[in-house]
Amino acid sequence: MAALHGSSVAVVTGAGGGLGAVTAKTLGAGLGLAVACVDIDEASATRTAEELRGAGIEAAAFPVDITSETAAASLVESVHTELGSVSHLVNIAGVLRRTHLADTDAASWRMVMDVNVTAPFLLTQAFADDLRTAEYGRVVNCASFAGIRGYEYPAYAASKAALINLTSSLLFDFWGSAVTVNAVAPGAMDTPMLDRAAAERMAAKTPTGRILAPEDVAAVIGFLSGPASRGVNGTTTVIDGGASLLFSYR
Template sequence: MKPNLHASNDSDGALNVLITGAAGGMCRGINKRLAVAGHTLLCVDLDLERCQEAVDELRSEGFAAHAFAADVTQQDDVDRLRNDVKETVGEIHALVNAAGILDRKMLLDHDVKSFSKAIDINLVGPFALIRAFAGDFLTANWGRIINVSSIAGTTGYPYPSYAASKAGLSNLTRSLLMDFWGTGITVNSVCPGVVDTPMVIQEVRDQVPTKVPTGRIVDPDEIGALIAFLLTEDARSINGADLVIDGGATQVFRLFDPAKS
């Protein structure tokens, strides 16, 4: 049923939160923030070993977390996951779709198979998870769905499978508002810029001082803090948004290097 949520730091607002890609670099920050907020984490990843490591780390600090293996692109895996999660905690109250891949291929290096793989993981996967749990959210008349998109989905980007999949994910987010009209269910996209995870190559890290107005790379913990807020009742009117968290990178277009001017 709908959890009793009153305010951002209300302990009654402890939720069961399912997070995909939970073994990844960004989720290390997201997991910790949500755990500290008192939520129980259902951590899902293709890589069960690393997912279990992440969960063990959380448990060693006294937080509630469970590890599950699933490929978000496989309907059978998603169905099995839904059953396993129900057996473990009952209903989930929030879903964070963070599993994703960045295939650094420009147009001519791609073929249909490689392009489709990115669309499957970054867009079809989140759809499959949302579809699997939407009925439960509707029954409870409450829920939080957060899709981890990217600024690459809001601007042109050299790697088209990534950009197209994330643009699709952001628009999937907006499109679902019709399905949840008049309920306590919100759906939002978080669009990070350059975040300090292994996904980011050194060449991009080196450009941060001249391409990002804050002059710094985003910490995964900051993404976690934003998502933790979106899970609160205080965030109930934030719905269908692309929440950009990029230090201002997409708001500026630099033709010169300020460090050299």
């Protein structure tokens, strides 16, 4: 594949499926970005990249363990070689362990924190120079309503709360640049992470009468990733059809 040096490139983690795959397509088709499809599952990342290329979007797959500091640093060089300099970083990859306080051991806690918080930190750090030198740089983190309202699975809720705080705290590091850092906080969404047994109950507790489709969230990520969002910085946008405002999913 010929490298498109100087092109605008979006790095999307968790691009192998669910919200990540839809977001990759949204950024490629809507903003004309080349897309680096990052996922620990090589087959899934490759599938998304092939679908994007089939739609005329420049894309490449990068099977990477994003919790590794060494891998994050190497990813920069790989993306530069394959696609070019990075202007957009969208941290979608996440993990949910449905365990309560008594059932969550230290290893599981650390794993959730590593994927949901440490990885976005490492990748933002690794691509910071690219983002600052772009015409306009964008970082969008995928948090969760659980990081605002709390949740019965403490590791997940705590990790998303930390990611929300990381989002607003990064404004200091990009002060004076054209880089903005924002987060989205989805509610129940029709992805592989959804508890299918609870989907009907969650929809009934949502004022709009349905749980989210990935496209609902990807559309907001697309806006936050575009030039028109230059005045939006350090925010977390809740996208849940109004559910967390009035109700609890429990």
